[in-house]
Amino acid sequence: MAALVLDGKQCAKETEERLAKQVAKLKERTGGTPILATILVGADPSSATYVKMKGNACRRVGMDSLAIELPETTTTEELLAKIEDLNANPDVHGILLQHPVPEQINERACFDAIAAHKDVDGVTCLGFGRMAMKEPAFGAATPAGVMRLLEAYDIDIEGKHAVVVGRSPILGKPMAMMLLNANATVTICHSRTQNLSDIVKQADIIVGAVGKPELIKADWIKDGAIVIDAGYHQGGIGDIELAPLYERASAITPVPGGVGPMTINTLILQTLESGLKQLS
Numbered sequence: 001m002a003a004l005v006l007d008g009k010q011c012a013k014e015t016e017e018r019l020a021k022q023v024a025k026l027k028e029r030t031g032g033t034p035i036l037a038t039i040l041v042g043a044d045p046s047s048a049t050y051v052k053m054k055g056n057a058c059r060r061v062g063m064d065s066l067a068i069e070l071p072e073t074t075t076t077e078e079l080l081a082k083i084e085d086l087n088a089n090p091d092v093h094g095i096l097l098q099h100p101v102p103e104q105i106n107e108r109a110c111f112d113a114i115a116a117h118k119d120v121d122g123v124t125c126l127g128f129g130r131m132a133m134k135e136p137a138f139g140a141a142t143p144a145g146v147m148r149l150l151e152a153y154d155i156d157i158e159g160k161h162a163v164v165v166g167r168s169p170i171l172g173k174p175m176a177m178m179l180l181n182a183n184a185t186v187t188i189c190h191s192r193t194q195n196l197s198d199i200v201k202q203a204d205i206i207v208g209a210v211g212k213p214e215l216i217k218a219d220w221i222k223d224g225a226i227v228i229d230a231g232y233h234q235g236g237i238g239d240i241e242l243a244p245l246y247e248r249a250s251a252i253t254p255v256p257g258g259v260g261p262m263t264i265n266t267l268i269l270q271t272l273e274s275g276l277k278q279l280s
């Protein structure tokens with residue numbers, strides 16, 4: 001049986017139409033426009049593309065973005081000072097620090113310097129902890145986007161065995177916690193996991209969040225599984241060998257057009273939520 005394709009591009013487009021109406025109403029009511037500050041450090045071409053896509057998505061729904069570009073040689077102290085400026089700026093409602101930053105920078109310290117109420121990308125330890133405890137918080141954009149996509153297609157998670165391959169702070173770890181909070185039984189696998197293929201074979205839901213092209217092979221995945229690929233690599237491939245799974249999975253996220261657009265869409269949605277709180 002052919003898998004249900006979880007079309008993130010379409011889901012994001014439909015959400016943007018709804019968000020544009022909400023932004024217009026907010027402007028009419030308060031005269032204010034939500035603003036996302038984006039920080040790009042260095043000149044990595046992929047990061048520059050993603051930041052540009054985020055600014056464009058803001059504009060499509062009528063919000064603004066403030067693009068800050070810092071040189072490759074930026075120090076932790078300089079970046080912290082910039083983040084403090086943005087925290088104190090009442091015109092900025094959300095702050096996005098594009099990952100990865102150059103290696104001389106303490107990325108964790110800089111993420112954690114973002115004020116909780118402006119952490120619309122869900123990267124702070126405080127936000128992670130609050131999310132994990134089911135307290136109000138902005139979720140990390142990619143895993144929160146995955147959860148929204150599953151919800152949009154009424155995919156049942158409760159009681160399922162979810163295997164998350166990857167444990168990064170802004171993807172694998174929060175993904176596992178969000179699935180746990182949705183009552184899945186969760187296994188997290190990583191680079192030191194032994195018998196990865198045996199564990200993946202047990203998955204009702206498999207999430208590729210490891211950042212290695214097609215590391216997860218199609219023949220490790222059982223028939224009828226829900227296949228979520230959060231990877232994106234040159235040549236339009238993800239972390240999972242997807243092609244054979246379109247015939248065997250029950251649901252599948254394509255690459256491109258699956259999780260990626262939901263990442264940006266979630267950032268925009270959370271920026272609007274932050275703007276609504278701060279402007280109202």
Ligand SMILES: Nc1nc2c(c(=O)[nH]1)N[C@@H](CN(C=O)c1ccc(C(=O)N[C@@H](CCC(=O)O)C(=O)O)cc1)CN2
Nearest residue numbers: 050097098099100121141142232256257258260261263
């Ligand atoms: N601060 C953050 N940094 C990074 C994040 C993040 O969520 N927050 N995620 C990734 C990169 N990323 C957003 O920043 C991202 C990657 C890919 C896509 C996307 O839409 N991909 C398209 C294909 C794009 C193309 O054609 O090149 C798709 O999958 O359809 C969106 C966002 C690392 N850094």
